[in-house]
Structures are given as structure tokens and as C-alpha cells.
Amino acid sequence: MNRRLIWLMGCVAGIFSCWLFPLFHVVTLKTATAEKAAATFNATLFAEMFWTNQLPTALEKTVTAQILLPAIQSDAAAAKKKFSRSLGLGEGYFYFLRGEGKIISVSDDELILTVTENSTNAEISLQTGLIFGNALRDGTGLLSANDYPNSQDFNDISAALNHIVETRVLPELREQAKVGAKISFVGCAEVGDEATDLKPLKVIPIQTEVQ
């Protein structure tokens, strides 16, 4: 009798322990998918928030092309030191700039501008084709790899920002751009090779206004 009681008490204790500390949880597939999605970094959503909230406040803090280009012309190394942003151990760097100029040529992939008064030189190339790379993410100086444990998330931000420019900035710009028109712009430029990337300075536009 005592033995049965001990067995019964053991079973009750076991059932109570399993109730208190379940060995597994049963959840619906829908809930599991939602939980996984919530835990996954959403680069598209992040880029949207960055574009809407964080980026506009930084646009006014950029160097003007009218200051930057003569500085580069006069001493590229000094201009780099004063106005650029670089990352890690690389020799490449970024400019975050704004300016006003005149469109002197239009093609599928770029608008060529002059920004210096009475100049006819190709000084800025506004990129209007497919946008690749990290110039938008890294050029503003607002985002840092140190904040992202997984670099894949940080890289996904680049793709999402590039997509925003391609879908929101470029269609209108391509439609309005005409040779001779005046244009104001804000954008980022990546300089990997000074021999090819400075003349003209290749700028990915963030904000443009054609007059």
C-alpha cells in the first residue's frame, strides 16, 4: 500500500514539475514565424526610418560643392583631411556634400553638372543609373558598423538605402533633368581611386530640385 502511495506521489510530483517547467512548448506555425520575423533585423524598415527621421537633420551640415571642389583642386590631400570621412584601414573615403549647379549633359546613368561660375568643366556627376555600394550608408557618417553585431545587417542597410534612392529620388530627377537647367542637390560621393573618382566627383543624390 505504502509502495503504491509512493509511486502515486512520485507521478503527481513529476506531472507538477512538467507543468511548472515544461520540457517543450507547442506554438502555432504563424506565431513562430511572427516571433522569428520580430527577432530578425529589418533593413528595409530601418532604412525607411533613417531616411525619414535621421537623415533630413544632417543635410544642412554638409560641405558645399562651391567650397569642396576648389579645395580638392588646390590640395586633394588637405581637402580629404578636412572634409572627408574614411573607414578602417582603407585609403578610400567619402564626401557628404550639397551644391547648386547647371546641367551640361544628360545620359542614362548620369547628369553632368558645373558648379563653379562661368565654368564649362564637368565638375559633378550625379549618378542616375543603378545604385550600388555603400556610399549612402557610410558617406553621411551617421551609421557605424560598431552598432551591428552581424555585418550582414549593416550591409543590408546599404541595399535598402540604394533602393530608396532608385525608387524615390531618381525617377523624378530623370524626368525633370534637361541640359541648361539649374539644379540643387545633396548627396554622397565615394572616392576609391582619386585618378578617376574626383574629376568629376561622382555623387549619389539624396535630395534634388531642378529649377
Next chain:
Amino acid sequence: MKTNWRKTLLAAVLATVAILFTQNSRAQDAAAKSKIAVVISTLNNPWFVVLGETAKARAIELGYDATIFDSQNDTAKEAAHFENLIAGGYKAVLFNPTDANGSIANVLKAKAAGIPVFCIDREINSTNAATAQMLSDSYSGCVKLGQLFVKSVGKEGEYAELLGIVGDNNTWNRSKGFHSVVDRYPGLKMVAQQSGEFDRAKGLEVMESILQAHPNIKGVFCGNDSMAMGAYQALVTAGKADQVKVFGFDGAHDVVKSIAEGKIVATGMQFPKKMAQQSAEFADEYIKGKRDFAQKIPVPVEIVTKENVSKYGNYGKK
């Protein structure tokens, strides 16, 4: 009285000499104990051998005793190395992890034991475990390779991709960078994407099976140079070396040579020596008291093609 004074002076001099001798011995012991561990994911790949050997050589140059541990791409072996190096009194670890998630625990163990860990080339998915992480900017490098791929292969046709180890972030950063460009061209169709595990023999084997199923591919993008060499070997055997354009990533010596010979189209030069030397210098700075290191330090990748190959060699720029 005079004799006592002399005896006291002699005793003081002897005591001072004894103290100085003891301190010197202690300093020598401390110097002997200054060991740096170089833990490498695998030494079955010449690129990682260069990474490990360079880190070790720089640590020795800086006055440390350095030892290389080979994890053989096995997190269990890696964990055992960390147990041993913690017990062995190493002062710092120059670490090339096997797994972005699986290696975090090992780094945290070292951190808890007061040993700084400097990741080289491969990342761990944490920003509060390693002291600093020096990482090749694989994504940007593969964006450039993707642009070159489209220019070289064309905007239409079938192609294949050989991925690296699926648990490594570099695998996906390279793949994503490449696809961020190539996927924008709907005429380019990826007919096969398989892992060659960053291994030359596996790359050859995978490429052979891909060629049987898809004989018309025009290009293959490989996540590292070992796989690129394996893929090229499979193409030569199949008589398709002229039809299929091969792209690698790493800047390995044999691939740079193959680019010069027109066998492989391009690779991304990662500068393993630069990263390895810098990691040893960081460890030295840490041991001497520096603490403010950036967590993630990108190292740019340069594209090596037939046009500029003369500038490169021996795992870096000439």
C-alpha cells in the same frame, strides 16, 4: 663600532644586489610568460596559413612568444584550444573564428579570464565579446566583382555560384554583395548555387556536378580562391575552360598567377598580411595599456584583374 658600521654597510649592499637580482629574474619570468595565441580556423588553405604565420611572425617581432592553433574548421577543437590557452597563461588571442555564432562562447570565456581577443578576417556576431575585429569588407569587394562579372560575362546567360561555409558571415556578405549587382539584370540566371565549403577539392567536386546538369553556363562566381581553383580544374577537365569565366575572392598567390595567365578573370585582394600584422600590433598595444579600440575595423578589398595584376602578388600589393 667601526667594524659594525662596515658590516651593516656590506649587508645593505648585498641586500640591494639581492633585491635587484630577484626583480630582474621576475621581470625575465614575466617576459617569458608574455605569450600570444594565434587561433586559425583552418590551415588546410594557404590563405589562412599566410594569415596565421604573418600574425605569429609580427607577434614574435614585437617580443612575444607566439603559437599557432589550428581549429580545422571545427568549433569543438576551437573550444579546446581556448581552454588550453586560458590555462596556459596567454596574454592575448589573435583569432580567426570558425563560426560567426558558434565562436562567441569561446571569445567570452577568454574575456572572462581577462584575455583580449582580436578577430581577424572572420567576424563573430557580437559587439561585446572581442576587443576588436578586423574584417575584410567582403560586401563592397563583391559589389565591385559583381559589376565586373556583368561587364565580362554580359547581361544575359546562365551562371553558377559556389558558396563558402554556410555558418560564416563572409560567405553571405560576399554572396549578397555579388547579388546586389547581378540580380538587377534579369537576363542573368543563376542555375546553381551550392556550397564548396571554401575548399579546393570540394569546389572541384561541386563544379563537376554543376557542369553535368548545366553545360551552358557562362560564368561561375566563387566565394573564395580555393574554390575558384577547384572550379577551374573541373572546367579544364570538362573542356570548358574557355567557355566559363571564373571569379574568385581572397587574393591567393595561385589565383593571382592564374589571372596573369588569363585562366581566371578576377579576384578580390583581401590583404591577409596587413590584417594579421595589425592584429598583433593591437594585442601589443592592449598589453601595454591601451583599451579604446574600435569594435569593427573594415579592411577594403581591391579587385585584381589581368589589367592590374602586375601590381599584386604575395598576398598583397607589390
